[in-house]
Amino acid sequence: MAPETNTATDTMTNDPILKVEHLSMRFGGLMAINDLSFEAQRGEITALIGPNGAGKTTVFNCVTGFYKPTMGMISMRQASGKTFLLERMPDFEITRDAKVARTFQNIRLFTGLTVLENLLVAQHNTLMKASGYTILGLLGLPAYKNASAASIELAKHWLEKAHLIERADDPAGDLPYGAQRRLEIARAMCTGPEFLCLDEPAAGLNPRESLALNELLTGIRRDTGTSILLIEHDMSVVMEISDHVVVLEYGQKISDGTPDHVKNDPKVIAAYLGVEDEEVEEVIEEIEEIEEGGKH
Amino acid sequence: MANITTNPESAGGSLTARALREGFYAGIVSLGLFVLFVGLETTQNIRNELVLRQRWGLLLTFVLVAAVGRFLTVAYVRPWVAARKAAAVARVRDESAPDSFFKRNFNAIAIVALILYPILAMLIFGVQGSLKWVDNFGIQILIYVMLAWGLNIVVGLAGLLDLGYVAFYAVGAYSYALLSQHFGFSFWVLLPLAGILAAFWGMILGFPVLRLKGDYLAIVTLAFGEIIRLVLINWTEVTRGTFGISSIPKASVFGIWSFDVGAANNFAKVFGLPMSSAYYKVFLFYLILALALLTAYVTIRLRRMPVGRAWEALREDEIACRSLGINTVTTKLTAFSIGAMFGGFAGSFFAVRQGFVSPESFVFLESAIILSIVVLGGMGSLVGIAVAAAVMVGGTELLREMQFLKQIFGPDFTPELYRMLIFGLAMVIVMVWKPRGFVGSREPTAFLKERKAVSGSFTKEGHG
Amino acid sequence: MEYFIQQLVNGLTLGSIYGLIAIGYTMVYGIIGMINFAHGDIFMLGGFAALIIFLVITSIFVGLPVVILLLIMMAAAMLTAALWNWTIEKVAYRPLRGSFRLAPLITAIGMSITLSNFIQVTQGPRNKPIPPLVSSVYNVFGISIALKQIIIVLLTVILLTVFWYIVNKTSLGRAQRATEQDRKMAALLGIDVDRTISITFIMGAGLAAVAGTMYLMYYGVAVFSDGFIPGVKAFTAAVLGGIGSLPGAVIGGLLIGLIESLWSAYFTIDYKDVATFSILAIVLIFKPSGILGRPEVEKV
Known part of the structure; x- marks a missing residue:
């Protein structure tokens, strides 16, 4: 396999949905992210990878408004052409208005609510409007009833996609781990996002669950055209489903391009050496691949 | 063999020892x-x-x-x-057994029983004799039921620990007492007004404190509750301090029948009944029953609305x-102010009932009692x-009735x-015995196939 | 100026008492994360124990030196309060450890109601006055300082030093700090967590009992309902200083004492408790971690 020289600028369509420019985030004396710029293209799966502590989750938290960046600009352009400056918006508005949804590294489900209820909570803002901010709904007007039925239909749709329809009436906390991951993604999709941020969705999954996840993610992209930003450690997921990879180390971007390009970037290999065991194995494999490529 | 046979005995012996x-x-x-x-x-x-004095x-x-008990x-x-x-674990539980008629229709039966309660009390104990049963047991318990249901919106649903709920009760009571005395408004005008005022106070107090979490929120709400009480004590020009406000006008049946003794449309006079304060108490009983049922109805409806689901979601994970795009500040504020509103209703009822x-x-x-009921x-x-509420409030009221204890203890x-x-x-x-309370499970608000209660081990108690 | 310093002295005395109680709150909160609502009533219980022992001793030995009398009162109060707190922890709080967060809080409130009503039932609801124990007053540059004020402040300083030593320099203190950080890990490392928590309750109760004795000596009266207001104020002090921090509790106590006496002196005595509670609310809203507490960072 020959090393590829593709970079982000070579992608065919240049229609970024998310533009991160000169993003910096400082925690006390620690520079978690330092002057980071990258773009995520519309309709693509962009992966954000890097060794532990590289600042991936911090980028996520900046994009989704849970942290306010020290410096920089994060702009999100919807398909309608409407542009939002995410760094200026509170977290819940980013989901509500800019249509950016996210999941969490440590799953955050409403464990005491049923699977179905989890998905209904995600449709809060649509339902809130339909219920006339509760007042009309309390009176039992049909508008709310219709919206309520529609919300259950949407929930059903995503439950089927996530293979959770059988468990719809069980408490979310009762699901096995892999199903909880899928439920969290389905819940995020119920907010009707244009841009979906997934924080290590494959962490802790067994191979079968991993496969189900891949299927769900590619299905989401194919059917809804939702763009995805993904943090992942599992290289098989990254390499298989992402269109574009951004590599971080110590809060800085060290590589940016197609999976093949990144895989063969010596900087990336260097960054991964001497980190976590499983990742070292990955890297060693990759080096061997490069060496083989060099011989050809 | 000998060893085996003596084992249980020696175990028994060591247990006794x-x-x-x-x-x-x-x-x-x-x-x-x-x-x-x-x-x-x-x-x-x-x-x-x-x-x-020695009491050895x-x-x-x-x-x-203590020793024998231990x-x-x-x-x-x-x-x-x-x-x-062990026996219970071994026994295979038959979960498919249909619930008994009583269990299935518990709510309806309970409501009918409550509606019949004052009539039964009058029939059994006579008009004057029913006073105690309707007032001390019926009304007293229902006030706490209503307050606890109101607080339940804040603590049970939204998971916000409020130790100063009684403040809104006070706002409702004083709103009625002061406005009826100074402006002569009737109960039916002031009841909603008291609720609105309490909700307004809920918002004012809620706004700064709702970004606090858990125990801190509890303590600040406790502080606010105490501040309101201390202001009531010290602002004597308006509240008359510790003397309180007395001779608060009674409520009427929607202005049609009055319970004032001198009034021409006095309830007993109109119906040709002997004068008794019992009728007023029965009226008050139905009034608080209606208010409590309103609280329950609104709570049940709200739980199935987006805002109610958002409250419960907030309790689970803020x-x-x-x-998910939920504005947690407004969501908390609605919980706080709706809870406060019901506290305000209950407060104005309290003022009308006591007349003082x-x-x-x-x-x-009082806050502690209401919270503990929840x-x-x-x-x-x-x-x-x-x-x-029935067990805790009714149980302690029952003590008053236990005159036979005098025969035992002198x-x-x-x-x-x-x-x-x-x-x-x-x-x-009760807490040590059942840390999650009498009913630990949760009813889901929506379902696809069947409504299954969610076990208490999955629900969280909130962080705020 | 003299008036101001006089108020400072009064505030310092009151603040010392609050500080002593606050330590019990802050330690228990630090180690098991619960607001021990009954702690104020343990303080009241200590005061009553001292009162009863005072009556017993004075009826047996007439003319005992006041120092010895006070020491005996304090010792009896500490023993009784410690035994109560130890029992309460074992019976009411331990079964709920690690369960539902609200359950221990409700139990503690229940315990608080139980204790104050227990004293009301067994000792009667009326105020219990005792003759003044220490009545000398010194006049220093126009400021009158009562001997009892000196005793209270001195005793607080001594107890705090001992306490500081225990927590920071002994293996018991290390076990407490370890349990505070991570109970499970502490247990894995061979620390007897149950015993450590029990000792924490005993220590807290001991200090509260000293505070109760001092309160009795200072005001010369005990009443069953005395647990609540000083208890809430001491808790305010603990929060103000930063809950979980020992020096914080004392600083918080002193601040509350000073605020209270200065407010009463310069504004109006009626609203002195309003001032305390307002300060609590303001501090919590703007700096929830208190003066010396560590800020909590929200983990996403």
């Missing part, structure tokens, strides 16, 4: 605990000096009860409970809520809370004195 030992320790410890407070009593003599017999009783617990009760538990309000009625203890009932469960015995002591102990015992 252990029980004896623990009983002995319990006796020693209780001797230490009670020797000063029970063995000796401080009383004032004629010259107003403190003197000691009573102390001995305390110590013996012995019996260790030797008999615990093995029995363990055996029962950060996840924010990631003073800061004495709005002490922290938690004892099982957070979020309306039925559990109603049961808890004529000086006044059961009322022990009311709060028993209330406190009951709080402790």
Whole structure:
């Protein structure tokens, strides 16, 4: 396999949905992210990878408004052409208005609510409007009833996609781990996002669950055209489903391009050496691949 | 073989020995605990000096009860409970058995029983004799049911720990008392107004404190509750301080029939009944029943609305809520102010019932009682809370009735004195016995195929 | 100026008492994360134990030196309060450890109601006055300082030093701090967590009992309902200083004492408790971690 020289600028369509420019985030004396710029293209799966502590989750938290960046600009352009400056918006508005949804590294489900209820909570803002901010709904007007039925239909749709329809009436906390991951993604999709941020969705999954996840993610992209930003450690997921990879180390971007390009970037290999065991194995494999490529 | 046969006996022997030992320790410890407070009593003599009165017999009783109780617990009760538990696990539970008629229609039966209650009381005890049953038991319990249901929105659903709920009760009561005295508005005008005012206060107090979490929120709400009470005490020009506001006008039946003795449209006069305050009490009973049912109805409806689901989601995980585009500040504020509104309704009812309000009625203890009813009932469960209110408030009211105890403990015995002591102990015992309250499970608000109760082990109690 | 310093002295005395109680709150909160609502009533219980022992001793030995009398009162109060707190922890709080967060809070409130009503039932609801124990007053540059004020402040300083030593320099203190950080890990490392928590309750009760004795000596009266207001104020002090921090509790106590006496002196005595509670609310809203507490960072 020959090393590829593709970079982000070579992608065919240049229609970024998310533009991160000169993003910096400082925690006390620690520079978690330092002057980071990258773009995520519309309709693509962009992966954000890097060794532990590289600042991936911090980028996520900046994009989704849970942290306010020290410096920089994060702009999100919807398909309608409407542009939002995410760094200026509170977290819940980013989901509500800019249509950016996210999941969490440590799953955050409403464990005491049923699977179905989890998905209904995600449709809060649509339902809130339909219920006339509760007042009309309390009176039992049909508008709310219709919206309520529609919300259950949407929930059903995503439950089927996530293979959770059988468990719809069980408490979310009762699901096995892999199903909880899928439920969290389905819940995020119920907010009707244009841009979906997934924080290590494959962490802790067994191979079968991993496969189900891949299927769900590619299905989401194919059917809804939702763009995805993904943090992942599992290289098989990254390499298989992402269109574009951004590599971080110590809060800085060290590589940016197609999976093949990144895989063969010596900087990336260097960054991964001497980190976590499983990742070292990955890297060693990759080096061997490069060496083989060099011989050809 | 011999070993095997003697095993149970020696186990039994060591159990008895252990029980004896623990009983002995319990006796020693209780001797230490009670020797000063029970063995000796401080009383004032004629010259107003403190003197000691010795009560060694009573102390001995305390110590013996503790020691024997401990012995019996260790030797008999615990093995029995363990055996029962094991038996219960072994027994295959038949979950498909249909619920009994009573269980299925519990709510309807309960409501009908409540509606019939004053009539039955009048029939059984006579018009005048029913007073006690309708007022002390019926109205008293229903006020707490309503308050606890109101607080349940804040604590049980939204998971916001509020230790100052009584403040809104006070706002409602004083709103009615002051506005009716100064402007002569009637109860039916002031009831909604008191609710709105309390909700408004809920918002004002809620806004700064809602970004706090857990115990901090609890303490700030406690502080606000105390501030409101202290202002009521000290702002004497308006509230008349500790004297309180008396002769608050009575409510009327929608202005049609009055309960004022002199009025031409007096209820008893119109219907040609003998004059009695019992009719007013019965009217008040139905009034508070209606208010409580309104609270329950609104709560049930709200739970199925987006805002109610958002409350419960907030209790489960606030950060996840924010990631789903839910404005947590307004969501918390609605919970706080709707809870406060029901507190306000209950407050204005309280003022109308007593005809008198003073800061004495709005002490922290009241907040603690209401909160404990919510938690004892099982957070979020309306039925559990109603049961808890009936048990805790009704149980302590019952003490007043237990005159036969005088025959046991002597004529000086006044059961009322022990009311709060028993209330406190009951709080402790119920919590240790059932930490999640009487009803620990949660009813889902929507379902695809079947409504399955969510076990309490999955629900969270909130962080705010 | 003299008036101001006089108020400072009064505030310092009151603040010392609050500080002593606050330590019990802050330690228990630090180690098991619960607000021990009954702690104020343990303080009241300590005061009553001291009162009863005072009556016993004075009826047996007439003319005992006041120092010895006070020491005996304090010792009896500490023993009784410690035994109570130890029992309460064992019976009411331990079964709920690690369960539902609200359950221990409700139990503690229940315990608080139980304790104050227990004293009301067994000792009667009336105020219990005792003759003044220490009545000397010194006049220093126009400021009158009562001997009892000196005793209270001195005793607080001594107890705090001992306490500081225990927590920071002994293995018991290390076990407490370890349990505070991570109970499970502490247990894995061989620390007897149950025992450590029991000792924490005993220590807290001991200090509260000293505070109760001092309160009795200072005001010369005990009443069953005395647990609540000083208890809430001491808790305010603990929060103000930063809950979980020992020096914080004392600083918080002193601040509350000073605020209270200065407010009463310069504004109006009626609203002195309103001032305390307002300060609590303001501090919590703007700096929830208190003066010396560590700020909590929200983990996403």
